[in-house]
Amino acid sequence: MSQLICENLTIGYDSKVIVKDLNFCVNQGDYLCIVGENGSGKTTLMRTILRLLKPMEGTILTGDGLLPDEIGYLPQQTEVQKDFPASVYEIVLSGCQSRCGKRPFYNREEKLLAEQNMKKMGISEIKKQCYRELSGGQQQRVLLARALCATQKMLLLDEPVSGLDPSVTQEMYSLIKDLNDEGITIIMISHDISSALEYATHILHIGKSIFFGKKEQYKKEFL
Amino acid sequence: MINTLIHYFSFPFVRYAFIVGVLISLCSSLLGVTLVLKRFSFIGDGLSHVAFGGICIAAVLNLSNNMFLVLPLTVLSAILLLRTGQNAKIKGDASIALISVSSLAIGYLLMNIFSKSSNLTGDVCTTLFGSTSILTLKKSEVWLCVILSVCVIVAFILFYNKIFAVTFDQNFAQAIGTHASIYNLVIAIIIAIIIVLAMNLVGSLLISALVIFPALSAMRLFKSFKTVTICSSVISVVCSVSGLLISILAGTPVGSTIVAVNLFIFILFCIIGKFKTR
Numbered sequence: 001m002s003q004l005i006c007e008n009l010t011i012g013y014d015s016k017v018i019v020k021d022l023n024f025c026v027n028q029g030d031y032l033c034i035v036g037e038n039g040s041g042k043t044t045l046m047r048t049i050l051r052l053l054k055p056m057e058g059t060i061l062t063g064d065g066l067l068p069d070e071i072g073y074l075p076q077q078t079e080v081q082k083d084f085p086a087s088v089y090e091i092v093l094s095g096c097q098s099r100c101g102k103r104p105f106y107n108r109e110e111k112l113l114a115e116q117n118m119k120k121m122g123i124s125e126i127k128k129q130c131y132r133e134l135s136g137g138q139q140q141r142v143l144l145a146r147a148l149c150a151t152q153k154m155l156l157l158d159e160p161v162s163g164l165d166p167s168v169t170q171e172m173y174s175l176i177k178d179l180n181d182e183g184i185t186i187i188m189i190s191h192d193i194s195s196a197l198e199y200a201t202h203i204l205h206i207g208k209s210i211f212f213g214k215k216e217q218y219k220k221e222f223l
Numbered sequence: 224m225i226n227t228l229i230h231y232f233s234f235p236f237v238r239y240a241f242i243v244g245v246l247i248s249l250c251s252s253l254l255g256v257t258l259v260l261k262r263f264s265f266i267g268d269g270l271s272h273v274a275f276g277g278i279c280i281a282a283v284l285n286l287s288n289n290m291f292l293v294l295p296l297t298v299l300s301a302i303l304l305l306r307t308g309q310n311a312k313i314k315g316d317a318s319i320a321l322i323s324v325s326s327l328a329i330g331y332l333l334m335n336i337f338s339k340s341s342n343l344t345g346d347v348c349t350t351l352f353g354s355t356s357i358l359t360l361k362k363s364e365v366w367l368c369v370i371l372s373v374c375v376i377v378a379f380i381l382f383y384n385k386i387f388a389v390t391f392d393q394n395f396a397q398a399i400g401t402h403a404s405i406y407n408l409v410i411a412i413i414i415a416i417i418i419v420l421a422m423n424l425v426g427s428l429l430i431s432a433l434v435i436f437p438a439l440s441a442m443r444l445f446k447s448f449k450t451v452t453i454c455s456s457v458i459s460v461v462c463s464v465s466g467l468l469i470s471i472l473a474g475t476p477v478g479s480t481i482v483a484v485n486l487f488i489f490i491l492f493c494i495i496g497k498f499k500t501r
Binding site: 047050051052068069070071072073075078080081083084085086087089090091094095097098100104105106128129130133146147150151156 | 256260261262380381382383384385387388390391392394395396397398399400401442445446447448449451
């Protein structure tokens with residue numbers, strides 16, 4: 001069974017339809033890239049999958065042991081975060097929020113998980129530093145570590161490499177690839193079609209024409 | 224000087240003023256960091272004007288204890304403001320200005336039409352600048368203040384991690400199943416309570432200072448959410464106590480003295496921060 005199934009999905013907001021009749025499914029271990037022009041509804045789709053927006057029509061089902069709030073999310077940087085006084089550790093730990101539930105404080109297990117994920121992302125040495133003073137690549141690693149605290153199953157990445165310089169971009173891609181090799185399902189919004197084609201297993205193209213399928217097929221039809 | 228102070232402290236109303244001052248400044252600084260970061264620095268100002276309007280209505284209605292009218296009214300406005308802040312047609316800052324100015328105007332209008340007081344301007348000035356109210360507290364008001372402050376502090380500690388998550392990244396928090404809207408509601412209620420309390424101390428015009436100055440000062444020097452929060456509460460208490468002392472000794476108005484001390488500390492921290500980063 002698939003981890004995520006979208007059936008006849010129509011998305012949009014303020015009663016404005018952006019994409020109609022989307023059908024796709026994501027299996028465990030897939031690496032799906034969502035591509036499309038600016039304004040084609042990529043971010044809206046992601047927000048709908050995360051249940052921040054309601055689908056206008058159709059359904060989103062999760063299965064294969066994946067609960068709806070077990071989807072980790074790597075958002076684009078917001079204005080607030082640019083001058084937020086928070087240490088790396090505090091931010092990574094906040095990813096454990098859903099495990100924490102109604103409990104007011106984090107327990108030892110969750111703190112350990114945060115430590116492990118910081119180690120995995122290679123940011124243990126900077127855990128006491130202030131988030132706003134880090135480089136773009138380091139900031140993305142922090143947010144990735146936080147997302148990993150929230151899930152071991154599926155990650156949604158919203159343009160994870162925008163604003164990073166080329167070498168850091170490559171690093172970021174291989175980091176994501178490593179996570180995918182460990183069995184974490186990746187769904188990524190990307191502008192960069194060539195990298196998308198290099199790493200992804202599946203492509204979802206939205207816009208004037210809609211395509212969903214394996215990347216080999218996408219290459220044949222679109223390129 | 225010590226003798227003068229001992230003399231003053233023999234009066235219960237001075238002791239009340241200090242108890243209330245410390246508690247209010249502690250509470251108001253706690254949420255300051257969140258509000259500054261959420262770009263809601265002016266909510267204190269807006270809500271305090273709502274509270275002013277509430278006080279005016281209570282005065283016109285001849286209510287003996289105006290808390291019962293002012294508190295619900297302010298809480299309601301806080302919820303409205305923080306709710307609509309996210310996706311309203313009228314954006315956050317504009318809606319704050321809208322509510323703040325209208326309640327100020329209506330409050331003053333009502334006072335003018337219905338008030339039987341001979342010294343109207345004096346009454347309004349007192350409410351706006353809180354010039355004497357902290358020194359005229361009754362025992363029951365002190366108790367109310369103590370109870371509400373304890374509630375605020377306990378709520379803040381219990382919700383600390385959630386407030387952090389929701390402030391830093393609301394979308395992420397919501398996506399992993401935190402009920403962001405509930406915590407925004409909690410933040411709104413807490414801030415409304417703080418503002419109604421703080422009106423006693425500095426009056427409704429200067430409340431923003433009490434909320435945002437300690438947070439801004441702390442953010443010059445400290446870099447994690449926890450240290451900023453702790454530092455801002457320390458700064459806030461120190462400023463209020465020294466402001467109260469100065470105002471008693473020098474006979475200056477309480478509210479504006481406290482704000483002036485806060486401003487001084489802010490400038491000091493700015494300078495230290497500049498040197499530290501070099």
